[in-house]
Amino acid sequence: MKAVVYHGPGVIKLDETPKPSLLEATDAIIRVTKTTICGTDLAILKGGVPSVSSGRIIGHEGVGVVEAVGEGVRHFKVGDKVIISCITSCGSCENCRRGIPSNCVDGGWILGNTIDGCQAEFVRVPFADNGLYHIPDIIGEEVALMLSDIVPTGSEVGVMNSDVQFGDVVAIVGAGPVGLAALLAVQFFSPAKVIVVDLDEYRLALAAKLGATNIINNRDGQAVAKIMELTNGHGVDAAIEAVGHPLTCKLVQEIIAVGGTIANIGVYSQSAELHKESLWVKNVTIRMGVVNTTTIPLLLNTILGGKLDPGQLITHRMPFGEIIKAYELFANAGREKAVKIVLDLNSLQSCSEDDLVERIVKRLLEQTAAH
Ligand SMILES: [Zn+2]
């Protein structure tokens, strides 16, 4: 099968690799139909995630069709259309039972990290009953793909962790895929204002289209002053940091109001300063963490109810065979006006002539049966 393989810092290739097989009774093999690239994958490519070793198939966001299940899998069968959660969880370890599956002792974020991931034609998903979600028939694959990681991350680690209440003033710092996902989800809570800060005009314009009440380009470094002016000097009740840089970490600390909550989504590859000397007196709460993806069923409901359209985050569609080109494009997201790039594997299934013929025959038989 074709798969994106990490070969050490700076090198990924679309290689021919062996197809995965079931290793445990609780495993499923998924034929991936659509996948996408995450900011974390770029961090891996740069060599910034040391847990990823050379030879690893990367990618942790995908949708597909169940190809095989182990005998211990109870809720999924061959042929089911599924979302692959970026989080693997056993459901029975201490952390899973405490409701923190992101820190499952046998799982967490392991797909495309410490085990082979889903930028591939097939992927093995451990603890399939916990890591897969059925896609309702009327929800498209592309929309469902956004629930593998970014929309749950924006909702759980950003919005829910920020404890936003109706009528609040919210700031989202960083209008990348996850910041924009948080922007979609925060509107469930009817905040009075949602201020989005970024350095890129295209992303800010998109944020305005997706519901931001105010957009601020911080190229001039004046975001703090502008936000204080917009809030009559009070600052914001909820600050969602979706960049992961010492400067944005500083920014959210400067704009948070008395009693406010800072929710940190950004992934930090370096340390950042926490100014407790000015925050403690303001009764500020700070939260951070890895997504649990436990909101996927709720997010599916909101999509079915017409309250959420994560398809709005998709800017590019490409065949899976062009994924290396897609990496290049995503790495220049600002210039390329890219948010989420959907890679389609339907056009690239490895098939010998034999099974191609078999498939054509099957199709013909189905057509005959239908008449
Ligand atoms: Zn991701």
Ligand SMILES: [Zn+2]
């Ligand atoms: Zn567990």
